[in-house]
Amino acid sequence: MAQIEATKAVALREAELQKEVEVMNAFTQTEKLKAEFLTKASVEFETKVQEANWELYKKQKDAEAILYQKEKEAQAQKAIAEAAFYARQQVADGELYAKQKEAEGLVAIAQAQGVYISKLMGAFGGNYGAVRDYLLINGGTYQELAKINGEAVKGLQPKISIWTGANGSGEGGDGGAMKEVAGVYKMLAPMLETVHEQTKYVPPSWVGTIAES
Structure with missing residues (x-):
């Protein structure tokens, strides 16, 4: 019996140990x-974190690249606008300078003409009509009128009168510059006769007379 109990105890102990x-x-x-x-979970987590960080990094770099491109485009547009403004300013300055010089030239011409007219008025004793006719002759106005009227009456054989001065010698009585102008009129007498016939213009008495037709 004791043997059985011992064996059983050993078996129980072995079972407990097992x-x-x-x-x-x-x-x-x-x-x-x-x-x-x-x-595995840690590795997957780290992998996901790395992937997320990489995607974020890529997006940041893409955004930085776009921002950099926009900044460069804005700088280029600013440079173009500044260049265009500078070019327009240079053109405006050039036009202003040209107009200033043109105005200065006109002023100088007007002053010179004023001096010229003043001297003519003095030479003609203040006779405005004489100065006017002298300027018309000197400027070729009468010659142009004669040419135009000559073309108009071409082939009609208009009557041309012989012109003489106020005193019959082709010289006026005003002396000096008046004689010079009268001399010019004497050379242009046929032309003035034609102008008179076509336009009814009568030269001043100090030049001479036109024969009545």
């Missing part, structure tokens, strides 16, 4: 599986 071993094995296996799962 149970403890199996429990330890199960715990070890569980810990191993937990470690493997945790490691």
